[in-house]
Amino acid sequence: MKIDFTLNGEQREIDVTPMSRLLDVLRCDFELTGSKEGCGEGECGACTVFVDGKAVNSCLIPVAQMQGREVRTVESLASNEMLSDVQQALIKFGGTQCGICTPGIAMMASAALEAEPNASRARMRELMAGNLCRCTGYQLIIDAVISAAEARRRHG
Amino acid sequence: MADFLQPQTLHAALEARAAHPDYLPIAGCTDVMVGFSHQAQPTGFIDLFGLAEIQGICADDGHISIGAATTYGDILKDPLVYESFPVLSEAIREIGAVQIQERGTLGGNLGTCSPVGDTLPVLLALDAQVHVASSKRGSRLVPINDFIVGYRKNALAEDELIVEIKMPLAPEGTQQYWRKVGTRRAQSISKLMMCVVGRLNGKDVEHIRIALGAVAAAPMRVEKTEAVLAGQALHEETILAAQDTLASEITPIDDVRSSAVYRKEVACNLLGRFLNDLGGA
Amino acid sequence: MTKPGHSFVGHSVNRVDGHAKVSGRAIYVDDISMPGMLHGRTVRSKVAHGTLKDIVFDAAFDWSDITTVTAKDITGPNFVALMEEDQPALVPMGGKIMHHDEPVALICGPDKSKVDAAMAHIDQQVDELPAVLSIDESRAANTLLYGDDNIFKAYTLEKGEGLDEAFAAADHIVEGEYFTGAQEQMYIETQGMIAHWQDESLHITGSMQCPYYIHNAMKSLFGLEDEAVVISQAVTGGGFGGKEEYPSMLAAHVALLAKKAGAPVKIIYDRSEDVAATTKRHPCLVKHRLGLNAHGEIVAADVDITFDGGAYVTLSPVVLSRGVLHSIGPYKCPTLRVVGRMMATNTPPHGAYRGFGAPQTTFAYERQIDKAARVLGMDPVEFRLRNRLNLGDETATGQILKNSVASEKVVREVMAQAEKEPPNDICMPKAVQDVKRGRGFALYYHGAGFTGSGEDRLKGRVAVAVNKQGEFEVRSASTDIGQGAFTIFTQIAATTLGVDVANVKVVQPNTKMVPDSGPTVASRTCMVVGGIVEQAANGLKEKLQAYGESKGLDCGDVLALAEAHAKDVGELAFETTYKSPPGIHFDDQTYRGDAYPCYGWAACLVDVAVDPDTYEVTVERCIHAVDVGKAVHPIIVKGQIEGGTMQALGWALWESVLYKNGKVMNPSMTDCIIPTAMEAPELETIIVEEPYPHGPHGAKGVGEIPMDGPAAAVANALQDALGKSFDVVPMLPETIAEVLKGGPA
Known part of the structure; x- marks a missing residue:
């Protein structure tokens, strides 16, 4: 089945089995290996991508449903080598350790900051609850995301 | 290769359903895709995700109606739902996490009809009706209690699709209570869910709905327990009697998520808590 | 540019792997693909204890593009070498299955979904034996799994005399029984490994804590010399101990498959296999x-x-x-x-x-x-x-605490x-x-x-070098599994050398390139290996300065000395071995x-x-x-x-x-x-x-x-x-x- 969709800003077409997981298509067919598989069942969030601007688990999406939609992956967060504020904060505040959950964390945090820029720490924990991390205990991840939110507020 | 149909109108979807009763209707796929490659594959799929005609929320005629393909994320953003049915918003907020809520739909939860479907006890307690349609036979309204038939089994005929879910607005003074007991606070499968909707007239129980999930093969209303309370004055003895009846009315099991003993005890505790709150409200 | 004498220690510099990780560019094992690479799967036992009689490959299935491996394909000693030679890489025919999900056979092929499908066409014939499933059953020793008492190892630690009298004289006795259950490490990256053979030498890349454990196990399994086995670590998505010993088993499997198939083979466990089969915390x-x-x-x-x-x-x-x-x-x-x-x-x-x-x-x-x-x-x-x-107090083993309490x-x-x-x-x-x-x-x-004397036996080694490009390199087998080893080594080496952290690179561990600094375990990476890094950096600095003096160069600018050495002479490495601090003695x-x-x-x-x-x-x-x-x-x-x-x-x-x-x-x-x-x-x-x-x-x-x-x-x-x-x-x-x-x- 032929699927047309926008991937990281570019129009793409691919001929695939319709029920193939979006995650596999991104990783294998488009060699975008930034999205990771931790569980394959929508628990860990390491495969988080944006579909039409919404953060979703790419391991639970049949690629056929991407027809005409806009998909963005972690590879699109930085522009011209310039990391996004969320990515920079994750480095600065120690929000990445082993790094396997980090692409998903960076994506979900970016979506959360767009949706609720004034979220409290407790609310940010809820927004980030679909992303499992085994290294950090989450404290430094929340520190990073909250600090990025504060910086956005300061700079208007 | 499995066939994959993407009808662009409800009419086309119903036609496709009638033509291919063996195809699986899908929406957000948050359940279908789990362990997908390890399961027997249907011969085809009818994709309903994003079908505009069965999306959206509206209020009319003393009801609020939610389109079957409305995502949990969109339901959460709707103030109408939160104001009228806070228990539904609370239940949805605890489903998976954001990424699941952006994909999962109310119709999907009803279609799958799992014993741990998180919105089902709420819909049961709210006396929801399921609007289903067929291309040949037109549409019908199925009371939720009749719609849920058994373990992962619903009353949808093989040429029907779920169109919307209608919930009657409750009279003034109706109280709603909800509790999901999961393995953790988010991304969790329920060990137990309970939704209570009730209204008192003075001390007397004028209206009572008690529904649970994960305590039997399918989410259920405990009508015997409700009967113990209906029309009675709500005091300590009636609450104890209701708890006793509840304990014998539900049939939870031991599984990897919890034990039958725990589920039963907690169900009784929560019922006591909610009824006391109702009495004090 | 930082002046010599500046210390990076105690400062939270940006992690050296931060940029790659937040941008999704860090390459984990599952992100690696090789030409002609095949996908492998592990056939596992379905009983906890039994004798493996036969493995039957369904004759009706098309096996033409699937390679199968059983214990018969193992020509060397069928053990995953670690402490004892008791755990086979694959259960041999007629051998004992000792636990559920124990590897009995391997398959691989070019099409992942076909390999998955093939798994359903492999049958095991097993004579089931009574299983020992708890501590109590093991101690009862009605079924013997090990020795004549099921005890792998026992230790007794005693201090003072007259324990019974001491309890008799005590004013209060507090007694309790405590049980703690198994725990899954649940690193977010499941175990994975790729192997390929080239000119009789084995190359393995994967998710791991201890490259030299795998090196050792592969040498033993295939009867290879040191140089014929090259183990390299891919960026590793968490370990917590779970990638200490188990990766040797997985390495054996990909190596066996790659050898028989004559092509690179990758195995990535899915989550259910990883949780079912790999090690956990001991109950x-x-x-x-x-x-x-x-x-x-x-x-x-x-x-x-x-x-x-x-x-x-x-x-x-x-x-x-x-x-x-x-x-x-x-x-x-x-x-x-x-x-x-x-x-x-x-x-x-x-x-x-x-x-x-x-x-x-x-x-x-x-x-x-x-x-x-x-x-x-x-x-x-x-x-x-x-x-x-x-x-000044004495611990249970009689150790007098002399410092750092x-x-x-x-x-x-x-x-x-x-x-x-x-x-x-x-x-x-x-x-x-x-x-x-x-x-x-x-x-x-x-x-x-x-x-005890473990570090003396281990003799961890680290080299700090100036490579041919004039860059400083830290060469150690200590892996960064997320805990930040590469960043702290960079800080320690840069501080000792008196150069900027940007001038120091930690080499991704690869047994061909790095000496054995010991396993990445036991809270030793910073304290022990970090200490060796410091000594090696010091040694290199002295050698560079000696070179500078001989050439009449400014010995204060180590970076310039390194560049000069690289240009005129080439690489310069200084390797050093861990020495225990004086006065530490333990009787095993x-x-x-x-x-x-x-x-x-x-x-x-x-x-x-x-x-x-x-x-x-x-x-x-x-x-x-x-x-x-x-x-x-x-x-x-x-x-x-x-x-x-x-x-x-x-x-x-x-x-x-x-x-x-x-x-x-x-x-x-x-x-x-x-x-x-x-x-x-x-x-x-x-x-x-x-x-x-x-x-x-x-x-x-x-x-x-x-x-x-x-x-x-x-x-x-x-x-x-x-x-x-x-x-x-x-x-x-x-x-x-x-x-x-x-x-x-």
Whole structure:
């Protein structure tokens, strides 16, 4: 089945089995290996991508449903080598350790900051609850995301 | 290769359903895709995700109606739902996490009809009706209690699709209570869910709905327990009697998520808590 | 450009791997593809104990593009070499299946989905044998799995004389029995490995903690020389001990498949296989007796420890050793006996997991200490302060603590923090009425580095070099598994060399390029290997300066010297070997002496809130003070402490591995749960620095200690909240409900 969709800003077409997981298509067919598989069942969030601007688990999406939609992956967060504020904060505040959950964390945090820029720490924990991390205990991840939110507020 | 149909109108979807009763209707796929490659594959799929005609929320005629393909994320953003049915918003907020809520739909939860479907006890307690349609036979309204038939089994005929879910607005003074007991606070499968909707007239129980999930093969209303309370004055003895009846009315099991003993005890505790709150409200 | 003499130690420079990780560019094993690469799968046993009679490949299936491997294809000794030669790479025909999900055959092919489909066409013929599924069944020894008593290893540790008399003279005796369950490491990246053969040499890349363990195992399995095996680490998505020994098994499998297929082979476990088959924290039963005098002092201790080792020896004797050595805790006790044993059972082998035996025995003694304070009517914190080990005191093994003791400091820091207002936005219980609240405390220590004379035997080696391009390289086999090893090595080397961190690169471990600095385990990477890095950097600097002097160059500018050397002469490397600090002696036979070169110290305070209806526990506050000697990189250290704390809280309250007939019943992230950000409290972390004179800049270990104590602090808090004794890990709501009803705890 032929699927047309926008991937990281570019129009793409691919001929695939319709029920193939979006995650596999991104990783294998488009060699975008930034999205990771931790569980394959929508628990860990390491495969988080944006579909039409919404953060979703790419391991639970049949690629056929991407027809005409806009998909963005972690590879699109930085522009011209310039990391996004969320990515920079994750480095600065120690929000990445082993790094396997980090692409998903960076994506979900970016979506959360767009949706609720004034979220409290407790609310940010809820927004980030679909992303499992085994290294950090989450404290430094929340520190990073909250600090990025504060910086956005300061700079208007 | 499995066939994959993407009808662009409800009419086309119903036609496709009638033509291919063996195809699986899908929406957000948050359940279908789990362990997908390890399961027997249907011969085809009818994709309903994003079908505009069965999306959206509206209020009319003393009801609020939610389109079957409305995502949990969109339901959460709707103030109408939160104001009228806070228990539904609370239940949805605890489903998976954001990424699941952006994909999962109310119709999907009803279609799958799992014993741990998180919105089902709420819909049961709210006396929801399921609007289903067929291309040949037109549409019908199925009371939720009749719609849920058994373990992962619903009353949808093989040429029907779920169109919307209608919930009657409750009279003034109706109280709603909800509790999901999961393995953790988010991304969790329920060990137990309970939704209570009730209204008192003075001390007397004028209206009572008690529904649970994960305590039997399918989410259920405990009508015997409700009967113990209906029309009675709500005091300590009636609450104890209701708890006793509840304990014998539900049939939870031991599984990897919890034990039958725990589920039963907690169900009784929560019922006591909610009824006391109702009495004090 | 930084001036010479600038120290990067103590400063949180940006992680060297940060940019690659946040941008999704870091290459993990599953991100690697090779031309002609095949996908492999492991055929696993379906019984816990039995004799493998035959493996039948369905004749009706098309096997033309599938390569199959069984034990018959193994020409060398069929063992995954580690401590004992007991664990086969594949169960041989006629051989014993010792646990559920044990590898019996391998398959690979070009089409992943066809390989998956082929799995359903392989049948095993097995004569099932009675299985030994618990510590009790193993000790009963009705079915023998190992030796004549099922005991893999036993240790006895004794101090003082007249234990019975000491108990007889005691004013109070506190007795308890504690059980802690298995725990899954649940690194977010599952295990994975790629192998290919080139000109009779074996190349393996994958997710791992210890490249030289795999190197050793492959040399033995294939009868190869050192140079014919090249093991390289891909960026590794977490280990926590789970990628210490198991990767050797997986490496054997990809290597066997690649050899037979004549093509590169990759195996990536899916989550269910990873949880079902790989090692976990050892379940452990501890019977603990303390004698107390009327002054509130501990006078005697009698401890009996039994670990469930699972089906093979793996590293279990070392886990037992650490469990035994930590079982009295950081407390003075003149007379004691500790008996520990490691039992064989037909469950998948238990293995390394952060803490390595110490969290299990720490749970027991910190429950005991709390109960002792209750019996005496003393404040639990005061009781601990009265009995704690201090400078000059003697540990259970008779080691006199000569330096670096922070037993009081960590307690005072925690108590001072507890006086402060809790952080904003703390995690609140769902219930609002009748919530039961309690506070619990724990004090503990953890030996840093290998036990006893382990480091002397290991002789870890590191090289620091100027490569041909004039860049500085740190060459060690210590892997960065997320804990920040490469960043701290960069800081230490740059500081010693007097150059900027940007001028130092840590080489991705590869056995062809780096000397064996020892495994990445045992809280030794910073303290021990970091020390070797410092010495090697010093040695290189001296050599460069000597070269500079001979050439009449400015010896103050090490970077310029390096560039000059690279240009004129080429590469220059300085390799050095670890030397134990003087005066450290341990007797492995009697278990007397200096068990560890030094100890980290920690205290933890936990506030819990228990839901009155559902018994769900919310951790409202968790204050953790951990002594690390010197925080080379404070944010990385904080991350280590907090990650360990959360794994410990997870173990205490949410995480359980369920077995039925020796099979893991919840092999998924959905059912074998770990905490989300909503379970995690606002962690209040205090870094305490009591320098270790022989560590780099005073640093000692940090990796494991935060795992040891929080579970006991939770149980102590639950007792405070509910007035009942909680002696089992995990303390699930179901368990709490049962204890409250007076049922079995």
